[in-house]
Amino acid sequence: xxxxxxxxxxxxxxxxxxxxxxxxxxxxxxxxxxxxxxxxxxxxxxxxxxxxxxxxxxxxxxxxxxxxxxxxxxxxxxxxxxxxxxxxxxxxxxxxxxxxxxxxxxxxxxxxxxxxxxxxxxxxxxxxxxxxxxxxxxxxxxxxxxxxxxxxxxxxxxxxxxxxxxxxxxxxxxxxxxxxxxxxxxxxxxxxxxxxxxxxxxxxxxxxxxxxxxxxxxxxxxxxxxxxxxxxxxxxxxxxxxxxxxxxxxxxxxxxxxxxxxxxxxxxxxxxxxxxxxxxxxxxxxxxxxxxxxxxxxxxxxxxxxxxxxxxxxxxxxxxxxxxxxxxxxxxxxxxxxxxxxxxxxxxxxxxxxxxxxxxxxxxxxxxxxxxxxxxxxxxxxxxxxxxxxxxxxxxxxxxxxxxxxxxxxxx
Amino acid sequence: xxxxxxxxxxxxxxxxxxxxxxxxxxxxxxxxxxxxxxxxxxxxxxxxxxxxxxxxxxxxxxxxxxxxxxxxxxxxxxxxxxxxxxxxxxxxxxxxxxxxxxxxxxxxxxxxxxxxxxxxxxxxxxxxxxxxxxxxxxxxxxxxxxxxxxxxxxxxxxxxxxxxxxxxxxxxxxxxxxxxxxxxxxxxxxxxxxxxxxxxxxxxxxxxxxxxxxxxxxxxxxxxxxxxxxxxxxxxxxxxxxxxxxxxxxxxxxxxxxxxxxxxxxxxxxxxxxxxxxxxxxxxxxxxxxxxxxxxxxxxxxxxxxxxxxxxxxxxxxxxxxxxxxxxxxxxxxxxxxxxxxxxxxxxxxxxxxxxxxxxxxxxxxxxxxxxxxxxxxxxxxxxxxxxxxxxxxxxxxxxxxxxxxxxxxxx
Numbered sequence: 043x044x045x046x047x048x049x050x051x052x053x054x055x056x057x058x059x060x061x062x063x064x065x066x067x068x069x070x071x072x073x074x075x076x077x078x079x080x081x082x083x084x085x086x087x088x089x090x091x092x093x094x095x096x097x098x099x100x101x102x103x104x105x106x107x108x109x110x111x112x113x114x115x116x117x118x119x120x121x122x123x124x125x126x127x128x129x130x131x132x133x134x135x136x137x138x139x140x141x142x143x144x145x146x147x148x149x150x151x152x153x154x155x156x157x158x159x160x161x162x163x164x165x166x167x168x169x170x171x172x173x174x175x176x177x178x179x180x181x182x183x184x185x186x187x188x189x190x191x192x193x194x195x196x197x198x199x200x201x202x203x204x205x206x207x208x209x210x211x212x213x214x215x216x217x218x219x220x221x222x223x224x225x226x227x228x229x230x231x232x233x234x235x236x237x238x239x240x241x242x243x244x245x246x247x248x249x250x251x252x253x254x255x256x257x258x259x260x261x262x263x264x265x266x267x268x269x270x271x272x273x274x275x276x277x278x279x280x281x282x283x284x285x286x287x288x289x290x291x292x293x294x295x296x297x298x299x300x301x302x303x304x305x306x307x308x309x310x311x312x313x314x315x316x317x318x319x320x321x322x323x324x325x326x327x328x329x330x331x332x333x334x335x336x337x338x339x340x341x342x343x344x345x346x347x348x349x350x351x352x353x354x355x356x357x358x359x360x361x362x363x364x365x366x367x368x369x370x371x372x373x374x375x376x377x378x379x380x381x382x383x384x385x386x387x388x389x390x391x392x393x394x395x396x397x398x399x400x401x402x403x404x405x406x407x408x409x410x411x412x413x414x415x416x417x418x419x420x421x422x423x424x425x426x427x428x429x430x431x432x433x434x435x436x437x438x439x440x441x442x443x444x445x446x447x448x449x450x451x452x453x454x
Numbered sequence: 455x456x457x458x459x460x461x462x463x464x465x466x467x468x469x470x471x472x473x474x475x476x477x478x479x480x481x482x483x484x485x486x487x488x489x490x491x492x493x494x495x496x497x498x499x500x501x502x503x504x505x506x507x508x509x510x511x512x513x514x515x516x517x518x519x520x521x522x523x524x525x526x527x528x529x530x531x532x533x534x535x536x537x538x539x540x541x542x543x544x545x546x547x548x549x550x551x552x553x554x555x556x557x558x559x560x561x562x563x564x565x566x567x568x569x570x571x572x573x574x575x576x577x578x579x580x581x582x583x584x585x586x587x588x589x590x591x592x593x594x595x596x597x598x599x600x601x602x603x604x605x606x607x608x609x610x611x612x613x614x615x616x617x618x619x620x621x622x623x624x625x626x627x628x629x630x631x632x633x634x635x636x637x638x639x640x641x642x643x644x645x646x647x648x649x650x651x652x653x654x655x656x657x658x659x660x661x662x663x664x665x666x667x668x669x670x671x672x673x674x675x676x677x678x679x680x681x682x683x684x685x686x687x688x689x690x691x692x693x694x695x696x697x698x699x700x701x702x703x704x705x706x707x708x709x710x711x712x713x714x715x716x717x718x719x720x721x722x723x724x725x726x727x728x729x730x731x732x733x734x735x736x737x738x739x740x741x742x743x744x745x746x747x748x749x750x751x752x753x754x755x756x757x758x759x760x761x762x763x764x765x766x767x768x769x770x771x772x773x774x775x776x777x778x779x780x781x782x783x784x785x786x787x788x789x790x791x792x793x794x795x796x797x798x799x800x801x802x803x804x805x806x807x808x809x810x811x812x813x814x815x816x817x818x819x820x821x822x823x824x825x826x827x828x829x830x831x832x833x834x835x836x837x838x839x840x841x842x843x844x845x846x847x848x849x850x851x852x853x854x855x856x857x858x859x860x861x862x863x864x865x866x
Contacts, residue, residue: 061511110550
């Protein structure tokens, strides 16, 4: 029998009614002839409650105990889902991570899956079981302790199972009905994409289009797992949602596939840094160790032994960045004149595999922004993405103008 | 190092504050030089919530999935307790049933512990760990699925660990401060016992003095585990609570050690049953299969081939008993004239190992009740217990009169 993986997130299993609704979707796939592996998250709110208890008990907690506590939410949902399927006369049973086993590294709270031996579950499929319900987000370490994969890890669990079982597809049921050309709340013309390439999805996900966990998309790309994002709250056809797949499977596509943005950015500039080999490494090592997630980095041409170094980071990490730079200056590691923070910026990016072979995308983007009177503060580019920092107040205007200019409301 | 087992019930770990309080008690024992095994229940209310979800999902649930869901409450408490101890600089870690492993039968939801290999935990004690926190109530079946021991099973877990680790003592922390000669709410003269024999505790527990799960007392008796019941809400000395131990360790004791009672009893009588060999077996098999927990059984002398059969059961099981007897009559298995239910009775028992060697206890009990004008409806006796059914309205009067007459307020 072909295997299908279906993953239901926290909002899709938040109540017994929603679990029943999800189970019905599973039943439909079983009736089509699939052996189904269902990956479930904890009921929404449960994981936060458990994390809250751990933090209150022990602010600098032992991550092994954190994992033992926090993984329990998924166990509850897995058992309830199996019972719901049984009530519908679908042969099903639940598996916890250690029972499969989902073998992970010992990096508690952010473990990586190393191996999922399919033998146990395949044997049960062979005996007539139709659905294996697996608790997402968890695994077992080499020394037999419970691990978790980090927040949002159930997406990664789902893709890893799809790879290990050579599944026909991995369907991620969530509270949105697919991936859009941009946020519909910002542009009314936003259009749902039928297909999107892995690379594009990666750029969109990491840019704040929070539909799939980034690691799960990377994993799907590496193992060529067909990933579909769709809503658990609507009746679904086989063509519903958005298919995240290999570039080759997308026959025609727009040059640009989406406009992503991130609202809460800060731009920081180290003014007049004493330039020397290794200075960039010194700065960004210090920031990283200070817990700052640096996104864009720009270095201006250095003059007479001094340069300016600019980066962007989440606006709530400014204090950390300042502390890290002050410490580095005090220790003599880095010499600079001053550190300026601009907290009033937003990032807008256009993403698309098509721009690899189409020149002029950057020029067009800059022209569109210029026509609207929007000043560009920082530019970075990658092979399939161009990002700019602009004043936050122009964010909506910029997104709408770019969406229109690249005709994202029209199918290619 | 000597090993001590400490068990904390649901009310003793109901909040993070109470977990801290319990952890402090554990710390005191560690400072005395013990290696401690802590057995925890789920936070109070959690197990009921999980059971509720299972019942709502699937009234005739698969017990394997029930166990997978319901066991999760203890996992949470075990992790939180380990973290709390670590915060107090006590080296601790949590174990779930399958990690120890607590090997049980495959009788899901009412599994029995078969073996607890001490090697894993002992190895950690050898490495300097001071406290092993174990999730109570759960184990793992021969095929690697999660089992539970039935409600109240954490007491049994605690005693089984004490036996497996040859512990010096098993302390059961609960919301009462020990075992009393009778319920203090019924007799103000009720006195806390310093020691009580296993056999007496068994009779008291099964008679409604709900301090310890009956199975845990049986297990303690078989393996000669010293069991102490004490309050988690009071400062404790080494002599606190009540020690449940071997008869030989109790130097002197009253003839009668306690007056137990059960309020919600019903007396049922099958009138004029056609007597034949095997008739009692037929009646009580039918009742058992009908889900009726029969307690006392009395058969009157049969006359001319017919007899009356009387039993007691919880008052809320009358309908089931009637259904079972009607069915047995309809199938021709049993022939009787009528079934009478008296729903207005209560059971009062005097319990004491001393009565083995002291005659006249029964006579004295009956005389005391007679003096108070209380009519006795049914009598049963065992080696260390005499029970009677009386009108419910006389319950308090009977308990107080018996407590006085046997001088239970005085130490022997």
